[in-house]
Amino acid sequence: MPGETVQPNPRGPAAVPVPGTLMVDTSRDDxxxxxxGVAGPYWSLRPVRGGAGWEAEPAAVRRATRKERLHAEIERWNARSRGEVL
Known part of the structure; x- marks a missing residue:
């Protein structure tokens, strides 16, 4: 699945995800x-269905579970089938 690998984090031992990796911001109700990408000390995230992105503290972000990734893919497919632009 795309986005499953990681790149070294130049700021420390934690790994920076590859762009496109689905993540969960625990500081914003999951x-x-x-x-x-990285924006200074923050990680930039954007909604799966498009829209305005936001910045999150890396310590408050975790990788999406398999179930969360599947749910996001289904949302994308449904939006495309309705002709929504993503």
Whole structure:
């Protein structure tokens, strides 16, 4: 599955996810988003179905579970079938 590998984090021992990896921001009621990159001390995430992104503290972000990733993919497929632009 895309986004399952990681890149070394130049700031320390933790690994920075590959862009596109689905992540959960635990500081925002477990909000699911795609990892977009590093913005200073924060990680940039954007909603799976598009829209405005946000920045999160890396310590408050975890990888999405298999169930969460599947749910996100189903949401994408449903949105595309309705002709929504993502």
């Amino acid at each position: 909000r699911l988003g795609e990892f977009r």
